[in-house]
Amino acid sequence: MPASKRDQLLATAERLFYEQGFHATGIDRIVAAAGVVRMTLYNHFASKEALVAAVLQARHARFVASLEAATASAPPGEVTEALVDAHGRWLERYSQQGCIMAKAMGEFAEHNAELHALAATAKADLLARLEAALTRDGLNREDGLARRLFVVLEGSNTAVALLGARTALPDTREVIDALLAAARSHQP
Numbered sequence: 001m002p003a004s005k006r007d008q009l010l011a012t013a014e015r016l017f018y019e020q021g022f023h024a025t026g027i028d029r030i031v032a033a034a035g036v037v038r039m040t041l042y043n044h045f046a047s048k049e050a051l052v053a054a055v056l057q058a059r060h061a062r063f064v065a066s067l068e069a070a071t072a073s074a075p076p077g078e079v080t081e082a083l084v085d086a087h088g089r090w091l092e093r094y095s096q097q098g099c100i101m102a103k104a105m106g107e108f109a110e111h112n113a114e115l116h117a118l119a120a121t122a123k124a125d126l127l128a129r130l131e132a133a134l135t136r137d138g139l140n141r142e143d144g145l146a147r148r149l150f151v152v153l154e155g156s157n158t159a160v161a162l163l164g165a166r167t168a169l170p171d172t173r174e175v176i177d178a179l180l181a182a183a184r185s186h187q188p
Helices: 005-020 027-034 038-044 048-072 079-094 100-108 113-136 145-163 165-185
Strands: none
Touching: 005 027, 005 038, 005 048, 005 100, 027 038, 048 079, 048 100, 048 113, 079 113, 079 145, 079 165, 100 113, 100 145, 113 145, 145 165
């Protein structure tokens, strides 16, 4: 079944924004790559900013779905590891050149508070999901653990782009495992 024009525009814009940057990618380039006319884009999105927002929301929804699928069936004690593994698979498959949310935060920090906030909220959502995973694993008493895990995962976003997934992801997992082992050793 062919994708709708809206979905086609979203997929094309996401790819171009990710590869070339949000500000560097103009509407003309998006419509040409999507094989539609400019009016089709504006029938679905009121502005380029609305298109950027839709791209960020759709990408985050797919990311969250991948995390939820991985953690839903994980038994207590293994939920955090399942989330970390899902994060790694996402980086390997969709984010080998860094995180699109971090890119959006960088590009829109000075130019568009709403788009910056949308990307920052997606980052905060990952932190909240780490906290929930730790709670399910019985490790929620370890002060700052979710924050430290978050810092490691965020670092892996950049490390994958620089070192490649085959190097960065095992290193990420080693650091995460050490943090979790230390937290477990302090459990009553």
